[in-house]
Amino acid sequence: MTQLQLVERVLKPAVFIIALIPFAYLLWGFFTGGIGANPVNEFIRETGLWGLRLLLLTLCVTPLRRITGWNPIIKFRRMLGLYAFFYSALHLIAYLIFEAELSLVYVIKDAVYRMYITVGWIGLLPLVPLAVTSTDGMLRRLGGKRWQQLHRLVYVAAVASVGHYLLLVKADLRDPLFYLAVFLLLMLLRLPPVARQLSGLRSSESGRAAKGIR
Numbered sequence: 377m378t379q380l381q382l383v384e385r386v387l388k389p390a391v392f393i394i395a396l397i398p399f400a401y402l403l404w405g406f407f408t409g410g411i412g413a414n415p416v417n418e419f420i421r422e423t424g425l426w427g428l429r430l431l432l433l434t435l436c437v438t439p440l441r442r443i444t445g446w447n448p449i450i451k452f453r454r455m456l457g458l459y460a461f462f463y464s465a466l467h468l469i470a471y472l473i474f475e476a477e478l479s480l481v482y483v484i485k486d487a488v489y490r491m492y493i494t495v496g497w498i499g500l501l502p503l504v505p506l507a508v509t510s511t512d513g514m515l516r517r518l519g520g521k522r523w524q525q526l527h528r529l530v531y532v533a534a535v536a537s538v539g540h541y542l543l544l545v546k547a548d549l550r551d552p553l554f555y556l557a558v559f560l561l562l563m564l565l566r567l568p569p570v571a572r573q574l575s576g577l578r579s580s581e582s583g584r585a586a587k588g589i590r
């Protein structure tokens with residue numbers, strides 16, 4: 377089995393199933409009361425957290441590829457990004473149904489008066505065009521360059537999602553600060569000199585390995 381076949385046939389289906397586990401757990405907990413005394417709040421919080429985690433995992437793919445030199449890892453990026461959208465959409469749906477009780481007036485007022493909700497929308501809306509244009513067909517139709525430019529919206533989504541978390545936490549800022557630190561590290565690894573250094577490290581290492589130097 378080639379590495380690409382291993383990814384397509386084994387690793388991708390495995391990641392697909394693993395990423396569904398939080399959803400299955402939350403659904404089960406929501407209906408059985410297994411996720412605490414306030415299942416609605418817990419469902420909103422956990423879907424938000426998983427949306428953020430998956431968004432940051434999506435941003436890990438490119439630096440990991442540079443660090444490890446393992447190119448097939450790129451095959452996971454789309455799936456992780458779509459899962460980030462999936463959990464964020466569940467987060468929004470739960471908010472719209474249980475907090476806003478499907479009132480458009482509530483949603484608008486909330487977005488205007490509560491800063492963290494405004495920023496939440498800025499985190500969520502860019503994920504929509506990213507999800508819609510995630511297919512190979514859309515990539516072909518837009519052309520690689522335009523597609524890439526559009527997909528830079530992922531940074532807007534990530535900044536706003538971390539900002540949303542920072543703004544909504546009132547007392548203990550440790551958790552949102554942890555996600556902010558991860559995000560900043562991922563951005564640091566993308567800076568052109570750092571990215572060049574990482575790619576350079578790989579090529580000099582493989583050159584040394586090819587020459588039998590340890």
Ligand code: HEM
Nearest residue numbers: 421424425427428464468471493496497499500537541544
């Ligand atoms: C329309 C957009 C959004 C709305 C209306 C919204 C609304 C909310 C609400 C009402 C809460 C609960 C606050 C509380 O417990 O006091 C929350 C928490 C949270 N949201 Fe959002 N959100 C949005 C977008 C996002 C996005 C895009 C992400 C990340 C991908 C996200 C991540 C989180 C996180 C991490 C929490 C905190 C969880 C915790 O307390 O442990 N949200 N959001």
